[in-house]
Amino acid sequence: MKAKYVKQGLGLLRLIILVLLVGILSACKQDEKEIELSFIKTSYEIYVNEEVEVLLRLKNVKKKDIVFESENPDIATFENGVLKGVSVGKTTISIMIKNKLNTRKYIYVDVIERVDEEYSITYYLDGGKNHPNNPTKYTKEQLPITFYEPTKEHYIFDGWYVNASFTSEKVTQLKTGNDGNIRLYAKWVPATYQINYHVLENARHQNKTSYTIFDLPFNLTSASLSGYIFKGWYLDQEYTNSIDTIDISIVGIRDVYGKFEKAYNITYHLNEGTLPNDAIKIFSKSDLGLKLPIPTKDGYTFLGWYDNPNFTGEAIDTIEEEQDLVLFAKWSGGNQEYPITYNLNKGTLPEDAITKYKENETITLPIPTKEGATFGGWFLDAQLKTYKISEISNGTAGNITLYACWLYEVIFEIEGNDIKEMVIENDKVTKPEDPQKEGHTFDRWVIIVNDVEVEFNFNSPITSNVRIIAKFIENVGNN
Known part of the structure; x- marks a missing residue:
């Protein structure tokens, strides 16, 4: 019985070993079948500098066991599963499992230049x-x-x-x-352009201060200023480059300068003559040298312009000075008779005073009288300031009105010394400087009215002869 059990035990051991060997061999064979390294794509076309992840199929293989190598790293590289284009060209990337040459596989790479859509x-x-x-x-x-x-x-x-x-x-x-x-x-x-107009103070004009090209062209209108003549617009302060129109050629200018010159008037006494329609009546500095107009009168010859109604001095034919002009036309050839009107201002004419004159005659004017007053001459103006005449000269024409000027004597009495002055009736006498007297202080000017000293009012008009006396106050402590 004992030998029988031993034999049976050895048989069982052999069976177990056999089973183990078969299992081991089967396992080894099974491991070789389960290892896998493959790609989803085996060829790539990528751009320079483009990076593309390469998808690998791995079975029973760890990434760290993957070995890769670029045939030409100057064209493309592969690292950690990422394929990168370096330069234009073609190359091959080999990939295998470490120590397993029979697993080597290849990726084919074509690197191209990027051409973006434009x-x-x-x-x-x-x-x-x-x-x-x-x-x-x-x-x-x-x-x-x-x-x-x-x-x-x-x-x-x-x-x-x-x-x-x-x-x-x-x-x-x-x-x-x-x-x-x-x-x-x-x-x-x-674009809107601004214009700055440089003119004298208080000058007026109505020109555009801003404009666009759709406003072009437009003319510049004249400026005005009382007492002055406007001589034009200029692009410079020296008034050398004149301008009268803003057009496309000067778009963008910012400053325009108005030129003014002081105005002077010409007053014509035509003696029944007629001026040309374009006769100059106002002038300025730049008009100096201009010829004066020539008037006409039927049946008469014009003999020239004179600066006085007596036609004395030389005839004037051009504008020579910057000042107002008063001109009298002298004629010859007529024999017409004109009336003379006398404004005597309460004076009296001589009985033989003429009241008419003829153009071809020279008439000496009469001398009127007025009690207490001195005759100061005949004037053609009621203000008795200009155009004083003593005769009506040959060549004068037209009705004449004369104004008598009367003078009164004003005496300034200063400690017995008299200073005399003739003053036109109704004018005011000018107050003199305060006189001096040693040891005294000037007090006032007085007149005697009904034996009473009355302080003289220098704002009152002179209507009679008057004596004005200087009064002094003695300085205290001079005795």
Whole structure:
């Protein structure tokens, strides 16, 4: 019985060992079948600098056990599952499981230059000039792109729009993500130009102070200033470059200078003659040297202009001085009779005083009288300031009105010394400087009215002869 059990035990052991060997061999065979290294793609076309993840199929293999090698690293590299293009060309990447040559596999790589899709940008400038930095095409990789402002003479840029009616929003840049061809329309508004008019104080004019090209051309109207003649507009302060119209050739000027010259009047006493329609009546400095007009009178010959009604001195034919002129026309050839009117201012004419004269005669005027007054002459003006005459000269024509000038004697009495002055009736006498007297202080000027000293009022008109006396006050402490 014992031997039988031993034999049975050895048989069982053999069976167990056999089973184990079969299992081991089966396991080894099974391991070799389960190891796997493969690719989803075996060839790649990539761009320079592009990185692409290579998807591997691994079974029972760890990534750290993967060995890779680029045939030409200058063209493409492979690292940690990422394929990267370096330069244009073709190469091969080999991949295998470490120490297992029979697992080597290959990836074929073609590296190409990136050619991005280009889109056009078309600009509609409406006569403007585009900025040189604005591109005419773009790729998506170049975005964003900021647009620069174009220019157009006499206009201000008001934005880029994507439609010609300018109803879209303004476009300042192409943002990331934009694609497609672009049309941009430039919107313009007319530039407004300012003009500064440099004129004398209180001068007036009605010219435009601002304008656009749509206002062109326009004429500059004259400025005015009382007592002056406007001589034109100029582009410079020296008045050398005159201007009367703003047109396209001088758009943008900012300053215009008005030239003024002091005005002088010409008063013509025509003696029944007639001036030409274009006769100068106001002149200024720049008119010096101009010829005076020649009047006409039927049946008469013009003998010249004179600066006095007596026609004394030389005849005047040109404007020579910067001052007002009063001119009298002298004629010959007539024998017409004209009346003389005397304004005597309460005086009396001699009984034989003439009341008419003829053009071809020279008449000496009469001397009137007035109690208490001295005759100061005949004047042609009621103010008794100018045009004093003593005769009506040959060549004078027309009705004449004469005004008698009366003078009164004003005596300033200063300590027995008299200073005499003749004053025109109704004029005021000028107050003299305060007189001096040793040891005294001047007090006032007085007149005697009804034996009473009355202080004289220098603002009152002179209507009679008058004696004005200086009064002094003795200084205290001079005795």
